[in-house]
Amino acid sequence: MGGRLSAFVHVADEQGTYHQFGPTDAVPEWAAAQITNPAAWADSPAAVVIEEQDFPAGEPTEQWKVPELFAYAIANRVDLGDAKKKADIVAAIKAAEESPEAGTADASGEGDSGDEGDGDGTA
Structure with missing residues (x-):
């Protein structure tokens, strides 16, 4: 599971279906790996990537x-x-x-x- 977001984001899965995640949502690792803008994260995005x-x-x-x-x-x-x-x-x-x-x-x-x-x- 990823960190906590500071804003709402839209992320496409492997099938091309878009999913919306926000500050109160648990962000799965497949989605967190695609959220590369550091400003989108309330927590450090490094914590998400370094796990992998x-x-x-x-x-x-x-x-x-x-x-x-x-x-x-x-x-x-x-x-x-x-x-x-x-x-x-x-x-x-x-x-x-x-x-x-x-x-x-x-x-x-x-x-x-x-x-x-x-x-x-x-x-």
């Missing part, structure tokens, strides 16, 4: 479904920031995965200004 941790093997791509991307981000402790669209979520995940390498490069290049240490700022 269902995502494909490998690196995230735009071929993945949004709930799979959220599950990957949660499992890998990736902060998605304000990303809501699939392309933005994939970009946030890739940026987060590249940032430790970028941080290492910045740290190793620190102080490498060409100045040999005489303190006057000239080479």
